[in-house]
Amino acid sequence: MTWEVVIGLETHTQLSTASKIFSGASTAFGAAPNTHASAVDIALPGVLPVLNRGAVERAIRFGLAVGGAINRRSVFARKNYFYPDLPKGYQISQYEIPIVQRGSVTIATEAGEKTIRLTRAHLEEDAGKSLHEGLPADAGDVTGIDLNRAGTPLLEIVSEPDLRSSAEAIAYAKKLHALVMWIGICDGNMQEGSFRCDANVSVRRPGAPLGTRCEIKNLNSFRFMQQAIDYEVRRQIELIEDGGTVVQETRLYDPDRNETRPMRSKEDAQDYRYFPDPDLPPLVVGDAWIARLRRDLPELPDAMRTRLVAAHGLTDYDAAQLTSSHDLAAYYAGVCEALDARDGTACKPIANWVLGEFSASLNRTDTAVADAPVPPETLAALLRRIADGTLSGKMAKQVFDELWTGDGAIPGAIGFEVVDAIIDRRGLRQVSDAGAIAALVDAVIAAQPAVVAEFRAGKEKAFNALVGHVMKASKGKANPGEVNAMLRRKLAG
Amino acid sequence: MRTIAELAAALRSRTLSSVELAQQALDCVAAAQPHLNAFITVDEPGALAGARAADAALARGDAAALTGIPLAHKDVLMTQGLRTTCGSRMLEHFVAPYDADVVARLRNAGTVLIGKTNMDEFAMGSSNENSYFGAVHNPWNLACVPGGSSGGSAAAVAAGLVPACTGTDTGGSIRQPAALTGICGLKPTYGVCSRYGLVAFASSLDTPGPLARDALDCALLLNAMAGHDARDSTSLDRPAEDYTRELRAAQSAKPLAGLRIGLPAEYYGAGIDAAVAGAVDAALDALRALGATTVDVALPGVRHSVPVYYVIAPAEASSNLSRFDGVRYGHRAQRYDDLAEMYSRTRAEGFGAEVKRRILVGTYVLSHGYYDAYYLKAQQVRRLIAREFVGAYSQCDVIAGPTTPTAAFPIGAMADDPVEMYLNDIFTVAANLTGMPAMSIPCGFTPTGLPVGLQLQATYFGEARLLNVAHRFQQVTDWHRREPPAASVPATTAAERSR
Numbered sequence A: 001m002t003w004e005v006v007i008g009l010e011t012h013t014q015l016s017t018a019s020k021i022f023s024g025a026s027t028a029f030g031a032a033p034n035t036h037a038s039a040v041d042i043a044l045p046g047v048l049p050v051l052n053r054g055a056v057e058r059a060i061r062f063g064l065a066v067g068g069a070i071n072r073r074s075v076f077a078r079k080n081y082f083y084p085d086l087p088k089g090y091q092i093s094q095y096e097i098p099i100v101q102r103g104s105v106t107i108a109t110e111a112g113e114k115t116i117r118l119t120r121a122h123l124e125e126d127a128g129k130s131l132h133e134g135l136p137a138d139a140g141d142v143t144g145i146d147l148n149r150a151g152t153p154l155l156e157i158v159s160e161p162d163l164r165s166s167a168e169a170i171a172y173a174k175k176l177h178a179l180v181m182w183i184g185i186c187d188g189n190m191q192e193g194s195f196r197c198d199a200n201v202s203v204r205r206p207g208a209p210l211g212t213r214c215e216i217k218n219l220n221s222f223r224f225m226q227q228a229i230d231y232e233v234r235r236q237i238e239l240i241e242d243g244g245t246v247v248q249e250t251r252l253y254d255p256d257r258n259e260t261r262p263m264r265s266k267e268d269a270q271d272y273r274y275f276p277d278p279d280l281p282p283l284v285v286g287d288a289w290i291a292r293l294r295r296d297l298p299e300l301p302d303a304m305r306t307r308l309v310a311a312h313g314l315t316d317y318d319a320a321q322l323t324s325s326h327d328l329a330a331y332y333a334g335v336c337e338a339l340d341a342r343d344g345t346a347c348k349p350i351a352n353w354v355l356g357e358f359s360a361s362l363n364r365t366d367t368a369v370a371d372a373p374v375p376p377e378t379l380a381a382l383l384r385r386i387a388d389g390t391l392s393g394k395m396a397k398q399v400f401d402e403l404w405t406g407d408g409a410i411p412g413a414i415g416f417e418v419v420d421a422i423i424d425r426r427g428l429r430q431v432s433d434a435g436a437i438a439a440l441v442d443a444v445i446a447a448q449p450a451v452v453a454e455f456r457a458g459k460e461k462a463f464n465a466l467v468g469h470v471m472k473a474s475k476g477k478a479n480p481g482e483v484n485a486m487l488r489r490k491l492a493g
Numbered sequence B: 001m002r003t004i005a006e007l008a009a010a011l012r013s014r015t016l017s018s019v020e021l022a023q024q025a026l027d028c029v030a031a032a033q034p035h036l037n038a039f040i041t042v043d044e045p046g047a048l049a050g051a052r053a054a055d056a057a058l059a060r061g062d063a064a065a066l067t068g069i070p071l072a073h074k075d076v077l078m079t080q081g082l083r084t085t086c087g088s089r090m091l092e093h094f095v096a097p098y099d100a101d102v103v104a105r106l107r108n109a110g111t112v113l114i115g116k117t118n119m120d121e122f123a124m125g126s127s128n129e130n131s132y133f134g135a136v137h138n139p140w141n142l143a144c145v146p147g148g149s150s151g152g153s154a155a156a157v158a159a160g161l162v163p164a165c166t167g168t169d170t171g172g173s174i175r176q177p178a179a180l181t182g183i184c185g186l187k188p189t190y191g192v193c194s195r196y197g198l199v200a201f202a203s204s205l206d207t208p209g210p211l212a213r214d215a216l217d218c219a220l221l222l223n224a225m226a227g228h229d230a231r232d233s234t235s236l237d238r239p240a241e242d243y244t245r246e247l248r249a250a251q252s253a254k255p256l257a258g259l260r261i262g263l264p265a266e267y268y269g270a271g272i273d274a275a276v277a278g279a280v281d282a283a284l285d286a287l288r289a290l291g292a293t294t295v296d297v298a299l300p301g302v303r304h305s306v307p308v309y310y311v312i313a314p315a316e317a318s319s320n321l322s323r324f325d326g327v328r329y330g331h332r333a334q335r336y337d338d339l340a341e342m343y344s345r346t347r348a349e350g351f352g353a354e355v356k357r358r359i360l361v362g363t364y365v366l367s368h369g370y371y372d373a374y375y376l377k378a379q380q381v382r383r384l385i386a387r388e389f390v391g392a393y394s395q396c397d398v399i400a401g402p403t404t405p406t407a408a409f410p411i412g413a414m415a416d417d418p419v420e421m422y423l424n425d426i427f428t429v430a431a432n433l434t435g436m437p438a439m440s441i442p443c444g445f446t447p448t449g450l451p452v453g454l455q456l457q458a459t460y461f462g463e464a465r466l467l468n469v470a471h472r473f474q475q476v477t478d479w480h481r482r483e484p485p486a487a488s489v490p491a492t493t494a495a496e497r498s499r
Helices: A053-065 A166-182 A222-241 A287-296 A301-310 A316-322 A326-339 A344-365 A376-387 A393-405 A416-425 A434-447 A449-456 A460-473 A480-492 B004-012 B018-036 B044-060 B101-108 B151-158 B175-181 B215-225 B274-289 B300-323 B339-350 B353-365 B372-392 B418-425 B429-434 B463-476 B491-497
Strands: A004-014 A076-080 A090-094 A104-109 A112-125 A129-131 A144-146 A153-159 A195-204 A214-219 A249-254 A259-265 B039-042 B070-074 B112-117 B164-169 B184-187 B207-212 B260-264 B293-297 B398-402 B438-445 B451-457
Touching (some): A053 A153, A053 A287, A153 A166, A166 A301, A195 A222, A214 A222, A222 A249, A301 A316, A326 A344, A326 A376, A344 A376, A376 A393, A376 A416, A434 A449, A449 A460, A460 A480, B004 B018, B018 B044, B018 B112, B018 B151, B039 B151, B101 B164, B112 B151, B175 B438, B184 B215, B184 B463, B215 B438, B260 B274, B274 B293, B274 B463, B300 B353, B372 B429, B438 B463
Parallel strands (some): B070 B112, B070 B164, B260 B293
Antiparallel strands (some): A004 A153, A090 A112, A112 A153, A129 A144, A195 A214, A249 A259, B164 B207, B184 B438
């Protein structure tokens, strides 16, 4: 019998504001404990929250990007519970009326494109951290509290239970991850916790009502998310098939042992006693503000992908790859702009290079696009040198490698200055001169009578061997296209 | 006992120095402390330093309206470097690193801070018996309560220790003690004075305001205290007002001609002490004599205001007081085995009985399954009450009635009956639920010599009108000039009186 997997994701996206959602303290990561905690973050008596406009703008940008409804009036509530890293004894979070409702994200699946509906996206503040390590040796058996993270703005994005496999869940999470970086609302840094997912997982017989779900926490990488969901699905199926029942609970993923463990059951669920925060009037968003944010929104990945297929003549696969991350898309666009490339003839080689040599180098050296040693202007210059016949494709790869490793780099130089310097220094200028190539071809025809005879006998492979001999004689500098053409002409003559 | 206006004139004419005034206040406070217990903290060095600076400003001729005037803050308002206890063991040793907005404004206006006044713990109470630092005594009868929760502030002004104090009013905590001690207390429109640095009891109701001897002094203080504060999201951004503007006009024969005073039947029913009712009726006659007319208005929803208040206020308090957990500051239990025990012992030891009672009530009404029936319903009724008042103000300009059903009661009289105590707020809580301004002014005495307060209410931003009505009344009456028996006020104040 088959099982259907049902998954919904809750994603905590840390918004990229310089200051916190309700105080002026910095949100910078990695500072010494409690140095980025203001009186508001520490929750001294008498202090009050003041909403950060930048956090609201980022939430609205997200809502517009996913085609959701922006609530003109949303409400901050207090979620009450005691924990040492929750300074006020309550978390301020939008509850009944969030700023964004509905919207959707499209993912690629084996069966084609699939639309994943969003339930809502709401603003809230992060809690601090409890520290169990790195405390002073003389402190004894204590827990430290670091409130630097307390009050960091979060957008919690909740999907409908539309995902049917761990692969779909990962595709959705990656798409969301790319989107929030694309629209500039989150730095996407998963190691620092800027993008965290919890998964609600259940299984059922196809067509049956939804099964009992478990919420899995601590999924701080796409790989862990996949492993955790796969483990949890197996666990639930085995449990049911052995005659047991799934208990609604929160489970923690342990990547070291690749298993999920119960954290708390529904019975221990706290009563959070939500009520509207009387310190914050309802958040009212005007049409003009929304209109301005809509105007300022960049072209979105799905729209760009469609455009790259239609106008740039790229394959859908290439267009999807190029728009899978904002930085890669921007890099591609930068090269196109430098070369004034607008059609398939001009754009396809650019896409090939960006997705080929450039992306391979990024992966090989584990480098982010932003840190790539070859800026778009330089790759554009390299491609220009291919187009104008100066370099063969093979030569261009050599130049690219040198550009990447930085050997012979000219400090501060980009574009033709650095590309041409490498070409000159390494003597990589391609020979396209007809006279010079004719001389080489004549010499090879004279020196290889046997191969020529084979060709004339109808062996097409022999032609390639002759090309190889000419290229070798030119030390690889002859323009392969010219060599081909000349050889055909001479052999035909 | 002199008013701020009188003291300011004396300071300007240099017949009196601010240092003399501050020293006198410090002496009075010290002398009165054993029998009034109006203060929790006295800041002698700070007061004298402030007074010297004020004298320098006066000498330079760049003095503001309040330069050199001594005052005290209710101990729920944060004062940088001077401890703020909220009348609680929880904050017995807490020293804030910042000033509340109204504290900073009054400091910038040149006032000289003498100290911090006693109060019901976390502003919860109507008798000032709920203070960790002991009950405050009413200067008019030391066996009686001064009212609460701003009982220390009211007693200090009534006894002439300082000419004015700040208070906070969540359900009547400025007006009720003002009434019970024979002084003036004003609760402004919610949002006119910033709540920044006011330790929250019930955020949607808490309102800072002045307590002083007369309406003009209240207006002078409000001029300094009011104003937009970006640190409080509920603070209102509106043009500055001079609340003394109408008070400065000369008294005419009928200064209140055209004023319509609304008299809600709900404020004149059963349960009101006969002496209180008599004093209020006489006050209404005086107001009519000044040209005002009276009109009956109906506020049937007011009878729900106490139950509504005792749902909303504890609900907000239960959440607001969660930060007192022993983790970062304040009291922490000495012995505990785990986190849960640390919390429970810390809060069991740090909070008094009334605070715990309200946390329990508030937690209950917000709980799953009860929220709709209590908190949500209370908020709905709250809006209905506000609508009724808006309707009533289409028929009248101010609403008048007793501030409290009775005059001051003996200490301990209601200690075992919290509901009876809560009913003390029956006439005052509505203004907090609506956010409208209201004030209490003295209007007579009971046969046993206890003051009676007249409450004047107005619609949003009607402070100037309330102050003018009160001022015109005080131009033809002298209740606000009466002084408590010499036995309960310090000798230095008695000497001041004979000056």
